[in-house]
Amino acid sequence: xxxxxxxxxxxxxxxxxxxxxxxxxxxxxxxxxxxxxxxxxxxxxxxxxxxxxxxxxxxxxxxxxxxxxxxxxxxxxxxxxxxxxxxxxxxxxxxxxxxxxxxxxxxxxxxxxxxxxxxxxxxxxxxxxxxxxxxxxxxxxxxxxxxxxxxxxxxxxxxxxxxxxxxxxxxxxxxxxxxxxxxxxxxxxxxxxxxxxxxxxxxxxxxxxxxxxxxxxxxxxxxxxxxxxxxxxxxxxxxxxxxxxxxxxxxxxxxxxxxxxxxxxxxxxxxxxxxxxxxxxxxxxxxxxxxxxxxxxxxxxxxxxxxxxxxxxxxxxxxxxxxxxxxxxxxxxx
Numbered sequence: 001x002x003x004x005x006x007x008x009x010x011x012x013x014x015x016x017x018x019x020x021x022x023x024x025x026x027x028x029x030x031x032x033x034x035x036x037x038x039x040x041x042x043x044x045x046x047x048x049x050x051x052x053x054x055x056x057x058x059x060x061x062x063x064x065x066x067x068x069x070x071x072x073x074x075x076x077x078x079x080x081x082x083x084x085x086x087x088x089x090x091x092x093x094x095x096x097x098x099x100x101x102x103x104x105x106x107x108x109x110x111x112x113x114x115x116x117x118x119x120x121x122x123x124x125x126x127x128x129x130x131x132x133x134x135x136x137x138x139x140x141x142x143x144x145x146x147x148x149x150x151x152x153x154x155x156x157x158x159x160x161x162x163x164x165x166x167x168x169x170x171x172x173x174x175x176x177x178x179x180x181x182x183x184x185x186x187x188x189x190x191x192x193x194x195x196x197x198x199x200x201x202x203x204x205x206x207x208x209x210x211x212x213x214x215x216x217x218x219x220x221x222x223x224x225x226x227x228x229x230x231x232x233x234x235x236x237x238x239x240x241x242x243x244x245x246x247x248x249x250x251x252x253x254x255x256x257x258x259x260x261x262x263x264x265x266x267x268x269x270x271x272x273x274x275x276x277x278x279x280x281x282x283x284x285x286x287x288x289x290x291x292x293x294x295x296x297x298x299x300x301x302x303x304x305x306x307x308x309x310x311x312x313x314x315x316x317x318x319x320x321x322x323x324x325x326x327x328x329x330x331x332x333x334x
Contacts, residue, residue, distance in 0.1 A: 072125025
């Protein structure tokens with residue numbers, strides 16, 4: 001087994017990488033921030049994955065979390081906020097550029113890339129999992145793209161993968177920022193397999209002792225179970241009708257006209273979002289529909305630089321964002 005040094009000067013590594021059996025294993029290890037991904041983590045991931053592409057000792061990749069509450073709660077927006085206050089736009093360029101390059105690398109990875117999602121996975125966490133070949137969720141999984149709630153927009157390739165969801169569910173997720181569960185993740189194709197959390201330790205052990213790629217994939221299939229019915233599936237017609245509108249105002253009018261408790265819930269959520277973010281996010285999803293990930297990411301990058309300089313991102317985000325956005329989701333995962 002090859003392993004990175006887990007500690008240096010008493011500081012535990014935020015990402016631990018190792019080669020165990022045929023697997024290249026990446027363990028996210030920043031629990032106090034719910035594994036929010038920062039620049040050093042992005043660079044470690046990028047270098048590790050780049051090295052493993054041609055390493056014959058690694059036949060597939062497993063990425064998981066050492067925190068039972070979260071896979072990865074998103075990008076390190078605290079750092080972006082701090083950089084913006086100091087007008088450090090070179091940092092804003094670096095973090096988004098390198099993160100999106102990592103997302104694209106994962107999407108084109110030549111070996112199976114297996115994400116074990118057993119907890120919160122949103123924003124940047126979606127970027128390092130959803131683009132992989134195998135996205136395995138437990139019943140503890142909570143997925144979201146909540147960026148309109150912090151004056152931002154759904155990025156990390158979301159304008160590509162959300163448009164792959166059934167009907168208008170992707171538009172709904174990107175605009176409303178609703179949290180979805182494991183059954184919804186399977187229904188929307190954001191996840192590929194459901195394995196109960198009680199079997200996650202067994203699955204991980206089986207992957208690390210697999211004798212080949214074929215053996216590893218057979219272990220996944222052997223422990224996969226059928227997910228229950230999705231609540232989003234039950235609301236598909238409502239979503240398709242209301243979110244087919246061309247403008248945010250028309251979406252709101254449709255939800256008001258529908259008048260159901262579910263429609264009212266989504267109206268309440270929309271009322272808490274940044275109006276600018278809502279309009280730009282809707283336009284982004286509409287204009288990028290049918291585009292490849294390769295074409296979507298540069299558009300998202302240009303938007304990331306605009307948002308890091310202006311719009312509602314700075315004022316809507318302030319230091320209270322962690323308690324407003326992250327902690328409520330974290331509490332659901334306990």
